[in-house]
Amino acid sequence: MALVASGTTASPAASAARGVGPLLRSWRERRRISQLELALRADSSARHISFVETGRSRLSEEMVLRLAEHLEVPVRERNALLVAAGYAPRYRQTPLDDPALGPLREGLERLIRGYEPYPALVVDATYDVVSANRGITMLLEGVPQRLLAPPLNAMRLTLHPEGLAPRIRNLREWRGHLLAQMERQLALHRSAALRELYEEVAAYPVPRGAREAAGAPGQVPYFALPMRIEHDGRVLSFVSSISTFNTPMDVTVAELAIETFVPADPATVEYLHSSWAGESREAGRE
Structure with a gap:
């Protein structure tokens, strides 16, 4: 059986509408990690993580990716986090039949x-x-x-x-x-x-x-x-x-x-x- 194209595309508009804070909080809770533990992993502070999740603090693109890495967010969803934070997607989605x-x-x-x-x-x-x-x-x-x-x-x-x-x-x-x-x-x-x-x-x-x-x-x-x-x-x-x-x-x-x-x-x-x-x-x- 030969390789064929597959995959689906996330909705950037839906991600942006939710905002990056609630999305990060959702991933953190899904991983059962406290704000303090995430802050220690990402070289940040629990106060800053709290401000991010409530929308009181804006994240840099680098910090979005750093938090996503420590939360083990899948690559497709990292793009959604970036879009929600106001940045362009970082990861391509190349069709499998692409040269x-x-x-x-x-x-x-x-x-x-x-x-x-x-x-x-x-x-x-x-x-x-x-x-x-x-x-x-x-x-x-x-x-x-x-x-x-x-x-x-x-x-x-x-x-x-x-x-x-x-x-x-x-x-x-x-x-x-x-x-x-x-x-x-x-x-x-x-x-x-x-x-x-x-x-x-x-x-x-x-x-x-x-x-x-x-x-x-x-x-x-x-x-x-x-x-x-x-x-x-x-x-x-x-x-x-x-x-x-x-x-x-x-x-x-x-x-x-x-x-x-x-x-x-x-x-x-x-x-x-x-x-x-x-x-x-x-x-x-x-």
Whole structure:
């Protein structure tokens, strides 16, 4: 699957109307940081932070960015803070298909292809799949075509009762893990689109007879919660790892995440490598 453009645009007018003070207070409260603690981190004073939040003091552009950094405000929302404070946005939002991001796209494609036969994919801030390797394609075998129509969404594909959900042996645990992951993101990002997606997938019914938990008696203990999924009469086990870019300077890049699925047991490793070798032999005969 190839990389495609994605992302949404914040409303500068809405941010400016609110003012930077209430926005900063909202982020501070969301992070559960006192005015004094924020002041110490940002080399300021609690009095100054209080004046900023109530609109009695004007912030410099540098101070807006410094507070945003200490509050771990996402890049997209840092632009909103700057606009609310009367400054121009600092961070660009380059479409993923822009020639300027060509090296990034090529690097991501090489990265996830190099991870084969293990599954790997790239998603945006609302879990739309922008690239995936053949390991992911293998797991999607048998999913109805209507669920595979663009834009593919990783959460929908996984939790939809006609998607991967009926084949996930520890669905209740894995579903709980994914929903908790989205809840943590919603606590960090003010995203209406992510909230809408969460409400949609959380409302999906759990298929009747949802399978056993990952830690059922007699199973080998796992080092992390696995996704145990049926494929071609076997049960494959994976744990997932998510990577993001360090210090991104572009909204689009900041919101990309690379998810890789690490085999959680020797049987999964053996099956994936044997299947990969079989496909390679078939391709060589063509």
